[in-house]
Amino acid sequence: MTTEVAIAILYQKGKFLMQLRDNNPDIAYPGHWGLFGGHIELGETPEVAVQREILEEIGYTLPSTFSKFGCYPDERAVRHVFWAPLTVELNQLVLNEGWDMSLITPEDIRLGVSYSAVSTDVRPLGSVHQRILLDFMERHDKLFHGSIVHLHS
Template sequence: MHGAVAIVANHRGELLMHLRDAYPHIAWPAHWSLLGGQSEFDEKPIDTIVRELQEEAGLQVESLTELFDIHDVDGSKQLVTFFSSIWEGDVSDLVLTEGVKLQFFDPAYLRNLVIPPFIRDGIHRYLTIRTLPQPSHS
């Protein structure tokens, strides 16, 4: 099994986090995570994340960068491909169809959230390699 998640950041460097439902039958119930999910059939990870962003939140991003894979050994048991993107929209405009809430957080605040270990690892890896958009000087 394979999955895909997206680290979506805004120009301030805040990350979009997704509070998962508390259903006991899902992986990582009531945890803050990233938008994403499981691949269907022979779907490529890029197609999975585009579909999942649309299905879970009505979110369409302009571009996605494939980052790395991490194995979720404690939850879904899937190999998960991480992607990154920049999105400058308003979270209140998104239509959440899965989970409880979407919210942007400053990365320093993430230590206060309950996050699956593999997601926390992926975010940490992302933060060490990311480059923030530079403000334009007109």
């Protein structure tokens, strides 16, 4: 049976909220930056799962305008990807899961690495998370040139 997860691209002022995953060798992408989200429970839709996971992991309620971005299946999992603006400041979030969280620039996404103040070093992005964000940036190019304040119409 394939693992199904629901994850969210959360953006604010042209940057992306990412989680530095715990440095635990028993999880996927240990010590790497990734998108917030998690496993879809039995009987749950991906839409319900992403809302639950984001609330559990950072105490953030997704805005009602969140949208599906796409689906990324590979040998590890089927990732249902959603996107929404982050409408609160970073200091209003509570990190309940993971090692660190940060708003990461498109430049860091392209480079595939970002500094963590908690780990005090540069950490890699999970390859699938980097690919998803590169796809997102390509499709929503204007977001990163200051032309669009809010993507949902």
